[in-house]
Amino acid sequence: MDDRDGVIWFDGEMVNWRDAKTHVLTHTLHYGMGVFEGVRAYEAEQGTSIFRLEAHTKRLFNSAKIMNMPMPFTPEQINEAQRAAVRENGLKSAYIRPMVFYGSEGMGLRADNLKAHIVVAAWEWGAYMGEENLKRGIKIATSSFTRHHPNITMTKAKSNGSYMNSMLALQEAISHGCDEALLLDTQGYVSEGSGENFFMVRDGVIYTPELTSALDGITRNTIIRLAHEAGYEVREKCITRDEVYIADEAFFTGTAAEVTPIRELDNRKIGSGSRGPITEILQAKYFDVVHGRSAEHLGWLTTVA
Ligand code: PMP
Numbered sequence: 001m002d003d004r005d006g007v008i009w010f011d012g013e014m015v016n017w018r019d020a021k022t023h024v025l026t027h028t029l030h031y032g033m034g035v036f037e038g039v040r041a042y043e044a045e046q047g048t049s050i051f052r053l054e055a056h057t058k059r060l061f062n063s064a065k066i067m068n069m070p071m072p073f074t075p076e077q078i079n080e081a082q083r084a085a086v087r088e089n090g091l092k093s094a095y096i097r098p099m100v101f102y103g104s105e106g107m108g109l110r111a112d113n114l115k116a117h118i119v120v121a122a123w124e125w126g127a128y129m130g131e132e133n134l135k136r137g138i139k140i141a142t143s144s145f146t147r148h149h150p151n152i153t154m155t156k157a158k159s160n161g162s163y164m165n166s167m168l169a170l171q172e173a174i175s176h177g178c179d180e181a182l183l184l185d186t187q188g189y190v191s192e193g194s195g196e197n198f199f200m201v202r203d204g205v206i207y208t209p210e211l212t213s214a215l216d217g218i219t220r221n222t223i224i225r226l227a228h229e230a231g232y233e234v235r236e237k238c239i240t241r242d243e244v245y246i247a248d249e250a251f252f253t254g255t256a257a258e259v260t261p262i263r264e265l266d267n268r269k270i271g272s273g274s275r276g277p278i279t280e281i282l283q284a285k286y287f288d289v290v291h292g293r294s295a296e297h298l299g300w301l302t303t304v305a
Contacts, residue, residue: 001123002017002018002020003018004017004018005017006089006123007085007088007089008020008085008119008120008121009081009082009084009085009118009119009120009121010117010118010119011072011117011118011119012073012077014084014088020119020121022101022103022104022117023103023104024104025104025107026101026102026103026104027101027102027103027104027105027106027107027111027114028101028102028160029101030107031109031161032159032160032161032164033067033069033102033159033160033161034067034069034099034100034101034102034159034160034161035060035063035064035066035067035069035099035100035157035158035159035160036060036063036097036098036099036100036158036159036160037056037057037059037060037063037096037097037098037099037158038056038095038096038097038158038195038254038255038256039051039052039053039056039082039095039096039097039098039255040093040094040095040096040125040255040256040290041086041091041093041094041096041122041304042093042290042291042292042301043092043093043291044290044291044292044293044301044303045291045292045293046292046298046301046303047303047304047305048086048087048091048092048093048094048303048304048305049292049301049302049303049304050082050083050086050096050301050302050304051255051289051290051300051301052218052222052300053079053082053083053302054075054079054302055218055221056082056098056218056255057075057078057079057082057098058075059158059216059218060078060098060100060158061075061078062156062157063100063156063157063158063159064100064116066154066156066157066159067154067157067159069100069102069116070115070116071100071116071118072115072116072117072118073118078098078118078120079302081098081118081120082096082098082120082122083302083303083304084120084304085120085121085122086122086304087304087305089122089123091122091123091124093124094122094123094124094125095122095123095124095125095255095256096120096121096122097119097120097121097122098118098119098120099118099119099120099121099160100116100117100118101116101117101119101160102114102115102116102117103115103117125256127258128195128254128256128257128258128260129179129180129257129260133179133260133261134258134259134260134261134283135261135275136261136263136274136275137251137260137261137262137263137264137270137273137274137275138178138179138180138252138260138261138262138263138264139177139178139179139262139263139264140173140178140179140180140181140182140193140262140264140265141172141173141176141178141181141182141265141266142181142182142184142241142265142266143169143172143173143181143182143183143184144172145165145168145169145172145181145183146183146184146185146186147165147183147184147185147186147191147192147213147214148162148165148213149185149186149213150212150213153165155211155212155213155214155215156211156215156216158215165183166194166195167194169181169183169194170194170195173194180193180194180196180252180260180262181193181194182198182241182244182265184241185209185212185213186213187238188240189209189238189239189240190209190239190240190241190243190244191209191213191214192209192213192214192215192217193252193254193257195254195256195257196217196219196252196253196254196256196257196260197209197214197215197217197219197220197252197253197254198214198239198250198251198252199220199223199250199251199252199253200239200243200244200247200248200249200250200251200270201247201248201249201250201276201278201279202243202246202247202248203248204232204233204278205232205233205234205235206227206232206233206234206235206278207234207235207236207237207239207243207247208220208224208234208235208236208239209236209237209238209239210236210237210238211236217253217254217255218255219253219254219255219257219258219259219286220253222253222286222289222300223253223259223282223286226282226285226286226289227282229296230281230282230285232278241265241266244265244270245265245266245268245270247270247271248270248271248276249261249270249271249275249276249277249278249279250262250265250270250271250276250279251276251279251282251283258283258286258287258290259279259282259283259286261274261275261276261279261280261283263275
């Protein structure tokens, strides 16, 4: 990732991609205290546009607030940095990664002179789990790793350190021949994937876990809005793994994963064992909205030009 042409926004300036470096004593590298976002820009009807830019920037600032990290820039500056990162790299569509980290001003947990630094990188990134899986659906397994508890890492923040848990769960799932993990919370109820929110459909009603341990996903919020507009009932409730086994449909949502159908959990086929009809409708609506093909939600798109 580091050896390529292009530019990265780094503390207010565009620097060459290869020069966007930090010292090995970077505090966040040692202790994981940092916050970040994952944002996408799409080639939309009105030109390349960032989807729900303000919601992502708001969550980044909220994450920093939760972690008590002082933000050296305003939300407007970070919005502009994201637009510039896409534009100045000449990208038609992009994955955008803003990240806030502590520098090498001090070492040790007690360092009290730390400064928050912000980078915004953007690059091309296609379907997170492959184009084919958007149609066919993925095979997942309940993880042996429990999702975070609010009093352990705080689950409303998208923080660097919390992704250790995601990586452990994902690596385990992949080693068992699956595409993704389904993590349960400390009570044993379904929480989320390693980088996605979870939904299931039963008897025409859409269910998703409450947000006690899962990240407040922007795609989740988008899908709930689109489902309501399409006349579906969406209920937030505690979901057990065996309810998922007997669901008619299930899918994950996320900026990277978009709307990814789930065809199998723990070697049990979900519904027909392929993308379900309601999943297909919501997925199509999602792709229409992010590409600016739907007149209703043009306000969710910010052009980069
Ligand atoms: N949960 C986790 C753990 C995630 O990493 C993500 C991706 N940011 C999501 C859910 C989905 O969030 P969003 O739709 O905002 O990308």
